[in-house]
Amino acid sequence: MNDIKPPKWPLNMLRFFVKEKYLEEIEGDMEEVFRENLEEFSPGKARRMYAWEMLRLLRPVLIKNFEVIENLNHSAMFRNYFKVSLRGLMKNPMNSFINVFGLAAAIGICVFAYAFARWTYSTDQFHQHRNSVFLVTFSADRDGAAQQYGQTPRPLGEMLRNDFTNIEKVCRVEDRSVIIKYDDKVFHERVRYTDPEFLEMFTFPLKWGTPTSLEDVNSIILSENMSVKYFGDENPLGKNILVKFDQNNSKAFKITGVAQEFPKARTIQFDFLINFENLRTSEPGYDFHDWDKFVNATLVQLKDPSDISALEKGMDKYRKLQNQAVHEDWAISSFAFEPLATLHKRSEYIRDDISRSSADNYSSIVYLTFVGGFLLVLACFNYINIAIVSAAKRLKEIGVRKSIGATRKVVIVQFLSENMVITSFALIMGVLLAMTIFIPGFERLFNFNMDFRLNHPSLWVYLTAILVFTSIASGMYPSVYISKFQVVGILKGSVKFGKKNPLTKIFLGFQLVLACVFIITAVMFTQNSIYMLNRSWGYDPEEILYTPVADQAAYEQLHAAMAQIPDVLSVSGSQDHVGKNHGTTVLHFPNREYEVEHFSVDANYFNTMGLELKTGRIFEDHEGSDQRAVVVNELLVENMGWQNPLGQQFRIDSVEYEVVGVLKDFHSYSFFTPLKPTIFTVSAKEDFRFLSMRVRNGSENEMFKTLQAKWSELFPEVPFEGGHQEDVWGFYYEEIKIHGLVWRIFALIAITVAGLGLYGLITLNVAGRAKEFSIRKVLGAGLRNIAANITNQYAVLLAIALILGAPAGHLLSKVIIETAYTYHMSIDFTAATTAVVILTLVLITTASTQVIKVFNASPAEGLKTE
Amino acid sequence: MRIIRNYIYCNYDEYCIMKKTKLGEFEELVLLTVAALQEEAYGVEIKRELEKRLKEKLSVGSIQSALKRMEEKGFLTSEFGEATQKRGGKRKRIYTATPYAHRVLAEMKEIRAQLWNSIPKLAHELKTI
Numbered sequence: 001m002n003d004i005k006p007p008k009w010p011l012n013m014l015r016f017f018v019k020e021k022y023l024e025e026i027e028g029d030m031e032e033v034f035r036e037n038l039e040e041f042s043p044g045k046a047r048r049m050y051a052w053e054m055l056r057l058l059r060p061v062l063i064k065n066f067e068v069i070e071n072l073n074h075s076a077m078f079r080n081y082f083k084v085s086l087r088g089l090m091k092n093p094m095n096s097f098i099n100v101f102g103l104a105a106a107i108g109i110c111v112f113a114y115a116f117a118r119w120t121y122s123t124d125q126f127h128q129h130r131n132s133v134f135l136v137t138f139s140a141d142r143d144g145a146a147q148q149y150g151q152t153p154r155p156l157g158e159m160l161r162n163d164f165t166n167i168e169k170v171c172r173v174e175d176r177s178v179i180i181k182y183d184d185k186v187f188h189e190r191v192r193y194t195d196p197e198f199l200e201m202f203t204f205p206l207k208w209g210t211p212t213s214l215e216d217v218n219s220i221i222l223s224e225n226m227s228v229k230y231f232g233d234e235n236p237l238g239k240n241i242l243v244k245f246d247q248n249n250s251k252a253f254k255i256t257g258v259a260q261e262f263p264k265a266r267t268i269q270f271d272f273l274i275n276f277e278n279l280r281t282s283e284p285g286y287d288f289h290d291w292d293k294f295v296n297a298t299l300v301q302l303k304d305p306s307d308i309s310a311l312e313k314g315m316d317k318y319r320k321l322q323n324q325a326v327h328e329d330w331a332i333s334s335f336a337f338e339p340l341a342t343l344h345k346r347s348e349y350i351r352d353d354i355s356r357s358s359a360d361n362y363s364s365i366v367y368l369t370f371v372g373g374f375l376l377v378l379a380c381f382n383y384i385n386i387a388i389v390s391a392a393k394r395l396k397e398i399g400v401r402k403s404i405g406a407t408r409k410v411v412i413v414q415f416l417s418e419n420m421v422i423t424s425f426a427l428i429m430g431v432l433l434a435m436t437i438f439i440p441g442f443e444r445l446f447n448f449n450m451d452f453r454l455n456h457p458s459l460w461v462y463l464t465a466i467l468v469f470t471s472i473a474s475g476m477y478p479s480v481y482i483s484k485f486q487v488v489g490i491l492k493g494s495v496k497f498g499k500k501n502p503l504t505k506i507f508l509g510f511q512l513v514l515a516c517v518f519i520i521t522a523v524m525f526t527q528n529s530i531y532m533l534n535r536s537w538g539y540d541p542e543e544i545l546y547t548p549v550a551d552q553a554a555y556e557q558l559h560a561a562m563a564q565i566p567d568v569l570s571v572s573g574s575q576d577h578v579g580k581n582h583g584t585t586v587l588h589f590p591n592r593e594y595e596v597e598h599f600s601v602d603a604n605y606f607n608t609m610g611l612e613l614k615t616g617r618i619f620e621d622h623e624g625s626d627q628r629a630v631v632v633n634e635l636l637v638e639n640m641g642w643q644n645p646l647g648q649q650f651r652i653d654s655v656e657y658e659v660v661g662v663l664k665d666f667h668s669y670s671f672f673t674p675l676k677p678t679i680f681t682v683s684a685k686e687d688f689r690f691l692s693m694r695v696r697n698g699s700e701n702e703m704f705k706t707l708q709a710k711w712s713e714l715f716p717e718v719p720f721e722g723g724h725q726e727d728v729w730g731f732y733y734e735e736i737k738i739h740g741l742v743w744r745i746f747a748l749i750a751i752t753v754a755g756l757g758l759y760g761l762i763t764l765n766v767a768g769r770a771k772e773f774s775i776r777k778v779l780g781a782g783l784r785n786i787a788a789n790i791t792n793q794y795a796v797l798l799a800i801a802l803i804l805g806a807p808a809g810h811l812l813s814k815v816i817i818e819t820a821y822t823y824h825m826s827i828d829f830t831a832a833t834t835a836v837v838i839l840t841l842v843l844i845t846t847a848s849t850q851v852i853k854v855f856n857a858s859p860a861e862g863l864k865t866e
Numbered sequence: 867m868r869i870i871r872n873y874i875y876c877n878y879d880e881y882c883i884m885k886k887t888k889l890g891e892f893e894e895l896v897l898l899t900v901a902a903l904q905e906e907a908y909g910v911e912i913k914r915e916l917e918k919r920l921k922e923k924l925s926v927g928s929i930q931s932a933l934k935r936m937e938e939k940g941f942l943t944s945e946f947g948e949a950t951q952k953r954g955g956k957r958k959r960i961y962t963a964t965p966y967a968h969r970v971l972a973e974m975k976e977i978r979a980q981l982w983n984s985i986p987k988l989a990h991e992l993k994t995i
Contacts, residue, residue, distance in 0.1 A: 022934065028949070028956025029909040029926055035952050036910075056927035061934045 006034045007047045010054035017063045026057065077410075078417060085418035088394075089425075094763070095386055098756040100426045102382050103474075105749050106375035107430025107466060112438040113368035114462050119450035120361040123265040123344045128203045132168075132305045134337035136160070136298040137350055138322075141333055142595050148336065150353020152298040153291045153322050157195075160300055164311060169301040171195040172276055173354055179244040179718060180272070182230045188719050189226070191243060191272040193279050201301045202268065202340075208237050209257030214275055220253035221273040224261040243274070244717075245282035247550055264451050267344040267356040291325030297354040300337070308337050327653070330586075363820070371746055374518055375753060376466075380474040381511035382757035387419075387478035388504050389764040398482060399490035408483045415479030416471060423471040427463060445738045477503075505793075508761060509801045512839065515754030516805030519835035521813040522747030524827065528817055529740030531825035533733065538666025539578075540610040543569075545704055546577055546692040547711065547722025554715065555688040561710045562691075567699040572604035573688035578611075578668045579728030580690065585679065588651040596636060597668070597676045600683035606631070606663070608694045609725075616646045616661030619682050626682050631661040636677035657681070670732040671823045692725070700724060751838060758794070759846040766790060766850045773854050774862030787851045791843075798843050806832045889941070889970060895920075896932045897941055897971065901963045908947060908958040909933070933961060941967040 011027070018026060030053060037046040089096040124130060136152045152172075161170040174193040179186060192198075199211035199221070206221070213219045220241065227236055236255045244250040253274060262269050279286045287293065302308060315335035323331045338346055338353075348359035391398075398411060406414075431454075439452050481503075549555045555573050563571050576582045576599040585598040599605075603621035606613065614634060619626040637645040648659045665675055695703040704724065711720045766773070773786060781789075810832045817824050889897070899915050900907040913929045936942045947958040963971075 022930070024956050025909060025946075025959040026926070026930055028953035028958060029913075029930070031954040031956060032910045032950075032952050033913075033926060053926050056925045057930065059927055059931040061931045061938075062927070 004038060004043050004046075006031065006050045010051045014054050014057060017058055019062060019064050022062060026062070030054065030057075081414050081417045082421055084397075084414075085421045088418070089422070092390065095390060095760055096422070098760045099383050099386060099422055100429060102379040102753045102756050103376075103423060103426035103470065104429035104433055105753060106372065106379040107427055107470070108433035108438050109368070109375050109746075109749070110372040110466055111431055111434035111459075111463070112442065113365070113372040114459065115434070115439055115450055115452040116361075116368055116442075117365045118456065118458070119265050119452075120358060120365055122263075123358050123361075124267055124340065124355075126203055126263045126266070127340055129201055129301055130341035131339060132303075133201045133299055133301045133340040134308060135340065135343055135353065135355070136300060136335060137338055137353070138319075138332045138335050140330065143593060146333060148350045150338075150347075150350045150355070151294040151296060153318075153325075154287070154293050154295045155289045155291060156318060156322075157295065157298040158288070159318065160298070164314065166303055166307045166311065167300050168303045169197040169201055171197040171201055171299050172295050173198070173297040173299070174276065174279060175296050175354075176245070176282075180230075181242040181244065182239070185230055186717070186719050187229075188721055189271055191220075191274055192270045193276045194273055195276050197301070198273065201299060204259050204262065204270075206257045207260045208235055209255075211257065213256035214273060216256070217275045217277050218252075218254055219256040219275065221257035221259065222255060223259050223269065223271050226271050227258045243272075249282060251278070251281065264449050267347065267358060268354060291322050292327075296352075299340075305339070308339075312337060367816075367820075374514060375749060376470065377473075378511060378514050378518070378750065378753050378757070380470060381507050381514070382753065382760065383419075383422075383474040384477055385504055385507050385511070385757060386760045386764065387415075387475070388481060389761060389768070391478065391482045394482075395485070395490050398485070399487050402487040403491070411483035412479045415482060416475045419475030419479070420467070420471045423467055423474070426470075427467055431463070442742075445741070446735075504761075505797055508757070508794075509797050511754065511757055512798060512801035513805035513808070515750055516802060516835050516839060517809035517812060518750040519747055519838055520806065520809030520831045521816065522743045522750065523831040523834045524813040524817060525743035526740050526747070527831060528821065528825050529736050529743070532671055532736045532821070532823075533740075535671060535823065538664060539612070541579075541725040541728075543694050543697055543700060544609060544692060544725035545695060545700065545707055545722060546580070546690055546725055546728075547707060547720065548577075548580075548689055549573075549691050550715075550718065552686045552688050555685075555691055557714050558691055558710065561714065562693060562707065565703070565706065567696045567703055569694045569696060570604055570608045571691065571693040572608040573602050573683070573685065574605050574690045574692065575600035575683040575687040577690040577692060578609060578666070579725065582668065582678075585652055587679070594640070594650075594677070597678040599678065599680045600687060601680055602683060602685075602688075605680075605692070608692050610694070611666055612664045614662045614664050616659070618661055619680075626660070628655070628657050629660040629682065630657045631663055631680040632659055633663050633675075633678040634665045635675050636679065637662055639677050652681075670729045671821070672732075674822045751842065754839070755842045755846065758842060759849075762790065762794065762846050762850050766854060770857075770862040774857075774859035777859045777862075783851070783855055786854055787847070790851055790854070791847045794843060794847065798839060802836050802839065806836060809835060889936075889939075889974070890932075892928070893932050893936055893941075894971070894974070896929065897936060897963060897967055900933075900942060900961045901968070901971070905960060907961045912961070936967075937961075940964060941970070 011030075014027070014030075015023065030050065033053065034046055034050045037049050041049070089100075127133065135150060136156065137148050137150050138152065139146045139148050141147075154172075157170050157172040160167055171194055175190055176193065178189055178191050180189045180191075194214075196212065196214040199206075199214060207224065207227075209221065211221075214221060220243070222230075222236070230236070230241070231239070236258065239255050240252045241255065242250055242252050257273075259270075279288075300311075302311070312335065319332060319335060326332075338350065343353070343355045344358040345362065347353055347355040347357035401411060401414070435452070435454075439450065443449055547558070549558060559571055559573070562568050578599065583598040583600065585596055587594045587596055603619040603625070605611075606618045613631075616631070618631060619629060632645065640648070642648055645659050645662050650657060663678075663680075667673075667675065668678070693703075693707075704722075707722060708720050711718075711722070773781075773789075776786065776789070810827075810829065813831065814827050817827065895916060896912060899912050899919075903911060903915060909926065909929060912933075913924050913926065916929070917924055933942065933944075937944060941964060942961045943964055944959050944961045947960040949955050949957045
């Protein structure tokens with residue numbers, strides 16, 4: 001009986017909270033009650049009762065006086081602090097502005113980073129079944145490395161549905177380009193063939209109509225955007241629109257649903273949905289049971305998501321089925337399932353999946369956190385410095401407070417609470433800055449909407465965290481430092497500080513190092529974006545126009561119409577087109593399989609596109625020539641380690657090919673995409689799907705209009721899809737320009753914050769030394785002497801900061817740029833030099849304003865100051 | 867179990883010198899128990915006694931806080947008593963009611979008695995109206 005002990009934690013709690021003098025008695029009472037309860041109840045219950053009794057002992061009469069708690073009750077005192085801090089803010093508007101504005105800018109960026117992170121993390125999370133819906137993927141061996149693909153063999157979906165009881169729903173997705181016509185509105189569009197389950201598995205609620213209507217093969221469901229594009233605000237339910245699958249195959253669909261506007265943070269969407277069965281009519285050759293062919297996506301929904309591993313094990317039989325059917329090049333190693341909830345993160349590594357990757361956004365969060373944190377620390381250092389120096393002016397106040405009876409703790413609390421007031425101002429300003437400038441600005445630049453609202457509870461947690469962190473980080477040291485002085489010393493005037501405090505210098509130095517690092521990063525990114533703008537594509541896109549064509553007949557008609565125009569220098573046809581479309585092919589070597597990008601083109605294509613030949617020759621231009629010849633790019637030669645590329649042979653499927661020429665490397669997609677090993681083969685005329693032409697320099701716009709006019713003359717029913725080759729990378733250039741702009745803004749903010757800090761510090765220092773300078777002037781000090789006096793200590797500090805900061809910044813930004821960009825400029829020291837120059841200029845400018853002020857001031861005035 | 871509230875004694879100047887000298891209803895019960903238990907009056911015993919009389923469970927906290935408050939107000943004094951095995955070797959604190967407390971208790975009893983006496987009279991008058 002005696003060995004049953006009361007639980008330990010309540011006793012510890014009791015010992016911590018209850019007044020010392022009552023402890024023995026109460027502990028004894030509790031023990032006695034516990035023993036009594038033991039006789040009556042089970043040990044467990046007795047323990048619980050003991051703990052409960054302990055909690056009920058926490059009464060004001062019994063517990064210790066915790067000083068903080070007591071202080072918090074002094075609301076009058078806090079009102080006084082508030083008043084004093086407001087007066088302090090008003091008295092030194094310049095310093096207050098520096099403090100508040102610097103902090104506000106930093107907090108603004110932090111809020112922006114928060115908004116962006118929240119937006120990114122919410123991607124695709126609106127799908128109700130995000131954890132039970134999975135994309136079926138497979139992995140295949142590609143030259144020694146496993147590559148995951150988002151497509152699936154066509155029959156797999158149906159088989160999964162029948163073979164597994166724990167699969168609740170299955171939907172297949174196939175995307176096709178079609179022409180959609182309603183009245184006089186005719187556009188190229190993408191339709192998505194899918195099973196009716198699509199709208200149950202994904203959470204895309206409908207604005208009008210019913211999701212189950214997709215079961216009807218004659219139904220079509222539109223997205224909100226498409227509904228507006230074709231029908232404006234009108235409800236289009238029941239209307240018929242014509243879908244042209246190809247030139248001779250079209251079908252009228254009845255609109256039975258319009259989706260609500262999609263949430264902003266999404267990576268999967270649709271324009272038009274039609275029943276999967278429509279493939280039977282639109283593509284008569286479409287074989288649903290061909291293991292050799294792929295469907296864009298197959299998704300499954302499980303009753304219980306934890307069954308997924310069991311399901312993965314059961315997939316092996318399909319792997320065997322698949323590998324019997326396909327060519328050995330495409331043999332797969334395994335099937336895997338990707339949950340919808342995390343698909344957007346993994347999408348980067350999955351080829352050809354229906355989701356977009358949000359990996360860029362995740363790396364942007366890292367950058368933004370870096371920038372936000374950096375600025376916040378910078379602003380805190382500003383505050384610390386200014387607080388320490390300006391406290392010199394408040395020494396008397398502190399002395400008086402202390403002699404009236406304020407303890408050191410009280411002074412610390414006073415300073416911290418004042419700081420809290422200032423930080424709160426900054427916080428409000430920061431949120432306003434973020435809401436009015438940063439967030440809308442970024443949204444406009446990148447043309448998206450991150451749906452930032454003030455009513456997210458996590459935002460308030462985040463803001464409170466910033467408030468507490470910033471007030472304590474920036475206020476702790478100054479308050480501890482200031483409160484430490486003895487009353488007698490202060491009131492006698494024998495305490496001198498601020499100028500002599502070595503820590504102030506260390507802080508300022510650190511601040512300058514940070515600013516230096518930051519400026520270097522920003523300058524380097526800006527430079528890199530300029531470089532990206534001017535980087536060569538490997539060919540000259542400026543004078544090239546292109547247009548997709550329907551078939552050989554269309555190509556020949558258009559070719560005939562365009563070739564006779566004198567401004568058109570050359571015309572060529574191709575099955576693929578650089579920047580728009582390419583095939584993927586596996587090359588067979590006796591000991592190796594190698595995957596490459598594949599362009600099928602005519603002999604004229606290289607000249608038209610301006611692709612430069614390095615060695616060998618291009619295709620010969622006569623019927624049936626070079627059927628077994630390939631032209632490759634430099635990268636392929638390099639990767640294969642060929643000393644002598646010409647004459648090298650390999651198989652594609654079962655046909656033997658030989659390398660006849662090597663092209664210099666060129667970028668088919670943007671500089672964000674790595675170069676790929678590439679081959680060109682001769683395309684049969686009946687496979688032509690693109691027409692490209694080189695026009696005389698200066699006539700591009702005119703020729704583009706001519707091309708458009710000829711097109712609508714020849715094919716009035718088909719919308720024109722052509723363009724300038726320069727535009728094939730879409731918004732790439734705008735995006736690069738935006739990156740440059742963003743970094744310039746960050747650099748500007750960093751320079752401003754650092755400059756403000758320096759300015760504040762020098763101003764205060766000079767003001768504190770007014771007497772000294774007056775005496776110097778009276779004794780005959782000239783401009784040079786005064787300038788040297790003011791600047792010297794800062795110059796030394798700046799020099800040290802630059803010696804530390806420049807290499808650090810250089811290395812750091814080098815690392816960042818190398819990870820962020822696949823192709824980047826060669827990194828040199830101009831950024832570091834720029835940062836050094838900028839910081840030196842800032843120092844000179846700030847110092848010189850003060851030097852001039854001191855020089856112009858009358859010494860008599862200076863001597864009179866206290 | 868309801869106890870009649872005592873608002874009245876604050877009319878007597880001597881109890882109203884300081885606000886703290888007010889005696890709450892629960893405090894009064896504890897005080898009476900202390901007085902009744904004599905040298906046995908320590909925390910758990912008071913609790914036990916009161917629980918028996920009120921026929922309800924009381925917490926150590928409520929008894930202790932009442933005792934401490936009354937000690938501060940000068941109704942009680944206390945000193946350490948003996949330690950027992952049962953208490954894990956901790957000493958008891960024995961409480962004693964001060965003469966002042968006795969006087970206050972007596973006066974409150976008086977006031978109550980007077981009030982009780984006036985009840986039948988009132989009821990009678992009401993009836994006659």
